Amino acid sequence: MVSGLIEKYFRYNRLPHIWCPGCGHGIILRSIVKAIDELGYNKDEICVVSGIGCSSRAPGYLDFNTLHTTHGRALAFATGIKMANPNLKVIVITGDGDCAAIGGNHLIHAARRNIDITTIVFNNNIYGMTGGQYSPTTPKGEKGTTAPYGNIDKNFDLCELAKAAGATYVGRATAYHAKLITELVKSGIQNKGFSFIETVSVCPTYYGRKNKKGDAVNMMKFLKDNAINIKAAKSSDAERLNGKFLIGEFYKSIEPEYTDEYNKIINIFQKER
Amino acid sequence: MDKKVKLMQGNEACVEGAIAAGMRFFAGYPITPSTEIAEISAQKLPRVGGKFIQMEDEIASMAAIIGASLTGLKSMTATSGPGFSLKQENIGYASIAEVPCVIVNVQRGGPSTGLPTSPAQGDVMQARWGTHGDHPIIALTPSSVRETFDLTIRSFNLSEKYRVPVILLLDEVIAHMREKIEIPNEDDIEIINREKPENDIGEYRPYETKGERLVPPMASYGEGYRFHVTGLIHDETGFPSNSPIVAEKLIKRLIDKIEVNKEDIISFEEYNLDDAEIAIVAFGSTARSAKSAIDMARDMGIKAGLFRPITIWPIADEEIDELSKKVKTIIVVEMNLGQYVYEVERIAGKNCNVIGFGRANGELITPDEILDKIKEV
Numbered sequence: 001m002v003s004g005l006i007e008k009y010f011r012y013n014r015l016p017h018i019w020c021p022g023c024g025h026g027i028i029l030r031s032i033v034k035a036i037d038e039l040g041y042n043k044d045e046i047c048v049v050s051g052i053g054c055s056s057r058a059p060g061y062l063d064f065n066t067l068h069t070t071h072g073r074a075l076a077f078a079t080g081i082k083m084a085n086p087n088l089k090v091i092v093i094t095g096d097g098d099c100a101a102i103g104g105n106h107l108i109h110a111a112r113r114n115i116d117i118t119t120i121v122f123n124n125n126i127y128g129m130t131g132g133q134y135s136p137t138t139p140k141g142e143k144g145t146t147a148p149y150g151n152i153d154k155n156f157d158l159c160e161l162a163k164a165a166g167a168t169y170v171g172r173a174t175a176y177h178a179k180l181i182t183e184l185v186k187s188g189i190q191n192k193g194f195s196f197i198e199t200v201s202v203c204p205t206y207y208g209r210k211n212k213k214g215d216a217v218n219m220m221k222f223l224k225d226n227a228i229n230i231k232a233a234k235s236s237d238a239e240r241l242n243g244k245f246l247i248g249e250f251y252k253s254i255e256p257e258y259t260d261e262y263n264k265i266i267n268i269f270q271k272e273r
Numbered sequence: 274m275d276k277k278v279k280l281m282q283g284n285e286a287c288v289e290g291a292i293a294a295g296m297r298f299f300a301g302y303p304i305t306p307s308t309e310i311a312e313i314s315a316q317k318l319p320r321v322g323g324k325f326i327q328m329e330d331e332i333a334s335m336a337a338i339i340g341a342s343l344t345g346l347k348s349m350t351a352t353s354g355p356g357f358s359l360k361q362e363n364i365g366y367a368s369i370a371e372v373p374c375v376i377v378n379v380q381r382g383g384p385s386t387g388l389p390t391s392p393a394q395g396d397v398m399q400a401r402w403g404t405h406g407d408h409p410i411i412a413l414t415p416s417s418v419r420e421t422f423d424l425t426i427r428s429f430n431l432s433e434k435y436r437v438p439v440i441l442l443l444d445e446v447i448a449h450m451r452e453k454i455e456i457p458n459e460d461d462i463e464i465i466n467r468e469k470p471e472n473d474i475g476e477y478r479p480y481e482t483k484g485e486r487l488v489p490p491m492a493s494y495g496e497g498y499r500f501h502v503t504g505l506i507h508d509e510t511g512f513p514s515n516s517p518i519v520a521e522k523l524i525k526r527l528i529d530k531i532e533v534n535k536e537d538i539i540s541f542e543e544y545n546l547d548d549a550e551i552a553i554v555a556f557g558s559t560a561r562s563a564k565s566a567i568d569m570a571r572d573m574g575i576k577a578g579l580f581r582p583i584t585i586w587p588i589a590d591e592e593i594d595e596l597s598k599k600v601k602t603i604i605v606v607e608m609n610l611g612q613y614v615y616e617v618e619r620i621a622g623k624n625c626n627v628i629g630f631g632r633a634n635g636e637l638i639t640p641d642e643i644l645d646k647i648k649e650v
Contacts, residue, residue, distance in 0.1 A: 011501075014512060044497045049340075060501055060512060065494040067343065068503040068513075069336065070366050076333035080340025080348070083324045084298055085495050088344070109329035262324060269320045 009033045009043070014061050019054060022208075022216025024175030024201035025122050029058050031173075031181035031199075032091075032120060039186055047088045049078040051098040054129050055122035055201075058093045072103030075110040078117050086259040089189055092119040096137040097127045100156050104136070111165035114193040115258035120185065121158055121196075124203035132206030143210045162196035163251050169195035170251040175202055176223040177247060184249060192257045200227070200247075277456040283421045283447040284309035284351075286454060287377055288317060290425030291349050293462055296375075297323035298346040300337035302330055302356060305389045306445045307379035310351035331359035339363060339372045343502060345493035347429055351377035355386060357396055357403065364438050365404035366504045368527065371436035371480070371489065373467055375428045378440060379448040380557075380608075382635040391635030392445035394557055394608040400440045401586045407524055409531045411538055412440040412586040416560045418452035424583070430465035431538060435530055436488050442585065444608065446558035446637060467491045474498060480523075481509040487530035531587055539589045542581040545571065549578030551647055552596055554617055555606040556582050559638055563606055566643035577647050585613070590620050597621030602650050606630045606643055626650075 006012065010033070019025050036046060046064040050056035052071035059066035065088070069077045074092045082090045099107050099121050110117060126144060127133040134144030134151045137158065141150045163170045169191035173180035181199055188195030202208065202219040213219050230248035233241055281289070287310055291299075299318060301311035315325040324346070328334040331352055338348035352360060357378045367374050380396045382388025396403075400412040411431050415421040421443065428439040470477050470490040479500040480489050489509075492498040505513035506520045514520070531538065542560075545567055546552060555563040560581045570577040580596055580603075582589055597603060603621050605614035605628070614629035621627050630646050632638055 043499060044495065047494050060503070063499055065499055066501045067340070067494075068501070068505070069339075070362055070504055073332060073336040073363065076328065076336035077340035079326065079328070079333070080298065080300060080337035080342075081344045081494060082340075083326055083337070084341040084344035084346045088495050105329050106333055109333070262319075262326075265319045266322055266324075270322070 005030060005033050005037060009037065009063055010061055011063050017061055018057055020205040022202070022204040023054070024124065024220070025055055025058070027175045027178050028122055028181055028199045028201060029061070031178045032185050033062070035182045035185035035189065038182070039189060041089060045087065045089055046091065047081055048091045048093060049074045049081065050093045051095070051103060052129070053095040053098045053127070054124070055093055055095040056098060072098050072101070073106060074098070075103060075106040075117065075119065079110060079115055082115055082117055082259060083262070086116070086263070090117045091189070092117055094119065094121055096121060096123040096125060096158070097135040100136040100158060100161070107162065108165035111162050111167040111194045111196065113258040114166055114168055114255050116192055116194070118185065118188040118195040119197070121198045122201045123158065123198055124201040124207060126203050126207040128203050128206055132210055145210070158198045159196065159250055166194065167196040167251070168193035168253050168255050171249045172198040172200065172247045174200040174223040174227050174247060176220050177227065180247060187249065187252070191252065192260075193255055278453060279456060280451055280453050281418060282309065282449050282451045283415070283418050283443055284379070284449070285313055286418045286422040287351070287425045287441070287443070288313040289456060290422040291375070291429065292317055292321060292323070293459070294426040294429035295347045295464060295466070296349050296429065297321070298338060298341035298348040299323070299350065300326050300328050300334040300341070300348070301350050302328055302334050302352070304331070304353045304356045306381055306448050307351040307353045307377060309448075310377055331356035332362060335360040335363035335376070338374045339367050339370070342372050342374050343494055347373070347433070349375040349377065351379065353379045353381045354383045354396060357399060361403040365406060365408060367438040368404065368408035368410065369504055370502050371491075371527070372438070373432040373436050374438050375425070375432055376438055376440050378442055380442060380444045382633065388635040390445065392558060392608060392637060393633060393635065394444055394559065395612070395633060396442065397585065397607065397609065397612040400442055407528060409437050409527045410440065410586055411435070411437055411531065411584065412442055413583060414442040414556045414585050415447060415583070416557055416581065417447070418450060419454040421447060422454060422456065426462060426464075430463065433467045434465050434488070435534065436467065436491060437531065442557065444557045470498065478509045479511040480507060482526065487526050487533065535587055538584055538587060539592075540583040541589050541592060542579070542583060544579040544581065546578035546580060546596070549576050549599070550601045551575065551577045551650055552600045552603045553577065553579050553606055553643065554582070554593070554603055554613070555579065556585055559606050559608055562638050562640045563643055565640035566647060569640060569644050570647050575647060588616050588620070593617060593620045594624070597624035600625055602626040602628060604628045604630055604646055604650065606638055608638060609633050
């Protein structure tokens with residue numbers, strides 16, 4: 001029997017999905033849908049937009065208003081959608097290459113405007129769909145098919161980037177911490193402004209194999225053992241934090257939202273009439 | 274209501290036309306010589322309840338207008354050469370996903386940054402083939418400020434009717450030239466809106482066509498249809514497919530929806546062609562010089578006339594073929610080193626002599642120069 005969430009929110013006839021066995025994306029997608037379910041939104045008012053890559057195939061499986069765009073451009077398309085109909089809850093699903101390399105400019109400017117879009121990055125540290133090239137989040141020294149001798153690029157901290165650019169809600173979870181994804185996505189969608197949620201995924205097929213990280217289970221165990229919630233980290237000593245990465249809700253603030261601000265301009269002229 | 278008579282430049286007439294056509298969303302990026310279109314849109318759109326946004330780049334502007342159009346707003350962007358190159362990625366997206374939108378390209382000297390403040394007609398081929406793959410496109414090109422107003426409306430109408438990106442090719446002269454124009458009454462303007470689906474929710478197939486009409490009805494996001502749109506080859510449901518049969522069917526329909534409706538889409542002007550032995554083919558600001566040259570030639574007893582394509586893509590092949598059977602020589606005058614001339618030659622070359630006369634140094638082609646060319650022939 002299929003789960004209630006799949007029955008209610010997935011385009012069942014579009015399944016099975018294209019993701020490899022052991023990929024973390026399915027867990028993340030389910031956690032997002034769970035958040036939407038718990039928020040109780042009508043499916044008609046949700047619009048999910050994606051770019052290109054493994055993660056960006058997600059909207060095709062979902063029974064919402066969905067748009068699969070060009071590489072890196074999801075946020076620019078989403079901006080047009082949100083401007084045209086501010087009542088829609090616009091969610092962007094993107095990957096590390098899609099959002100931080102080719103789409104990096106759109107990311108920082110959407111964040112800067114604080115337009116009410118919730119962006120969820122499926123970060124698997126690699127270009128999966130094209131076969132394992134290093135991405136802006138591949139850790140320095142790690143390998144990809146285009147970094148056969150080790151990656152010499154410094155990797156982005158996506159959450160720091162989004163926060164610095166002006167996002168008003170920022171958080172990180174992992175495919176292992178599925179409940180946290182749901183919590184962050186719920187808060188992100190409810191935030192009236194630009195929300196950025198990084199979900200650390202696993203790619204055993206390319207990233208794992210290239211870098212001898214073991215199988216999918218080992219990679220999930222790595223996420224379990226090395227992620228520390230920011231609340232717990234505050235009371236932890238430096239030694240315990242060494243080599244670990246933070247998850248949890250990193251930042252939130254209330255600031256004017258872009259489409260609200262634009263509507264104020266329209267209202268000036270409506271009063272004049 | 275009295276008719277409004279105004280002195281305005283082409284770029285302003287473009288915005289006036291767009292708003293009259295129902296434009297309610299504009300996304301753009303500053304670039305000479307099209308910037309006034311963004312500036313005037315920013316000023317006028319909120320007054321009619323519309324929206325303007327200055328995006329972070331040209332690519333994003335093109336993406337944003339597609340997003341807004343899918344959400345139900347008539348949308349436009351404007352740019353010039355370098356920006357037009359950047360927009361090509363998502364112009365292809367609008368073509369395959371069949372999203373109505375208007376792209377204004379005020380042509381300036383190229384290649385690259387080229388001559389930012391000088392006129393050119395060097396993007397004729399880019400307008401047709403700028404984005405990769407076989408795709409449908411419509412491109413219109415006006416010769417006056419008033420015609421810019423009219424053709425902007427027509428661009429919206431054609432894009433809505435055929436669900437295709439329409440490119441309005443201005444050149445720097447038409448964009449910045451000021452002329453007196455009479456703005457028609459609202460009631461006298463024909464407005465075409467996209468066909469909406471009548472299906473029950475759940476039975477809507479976003480790319481399903483009915484009968485001979487090759488254009489599928491279009492729902493908007495948020496209306497309850499919950500459809501999927503992709504830039505991948507897709508079937509009638511809108512979902513991706515790798516099937517060669519599906520690919521063949523989709524691409525053929527995209528091309529055919531323009532091809533079989535050419536009669537409706539193509540427009541042109543003929544001037545003194547009845548008894549002409551020499552025909553000039555020219556468009557945009559160059560056609561104005563050509564008209565003067567033809568008047569001068571006629572005064573000298575030379576039987577010259579003008580064929581002015583207003584729709585430059587698709588090309589008026591049947592009309593040019595007919596023309597080539599009546600005249601001895603066709604001279605294609607364009608502000609580039611030979612683009613449209615190759616198309617004209619392809620159609621007319623078997624029937625008459627076809628000569629190209631062009632320039633790409635940022636200067637207008639003058640009536641005297643065209644007259645000299647006529648005399649040479």
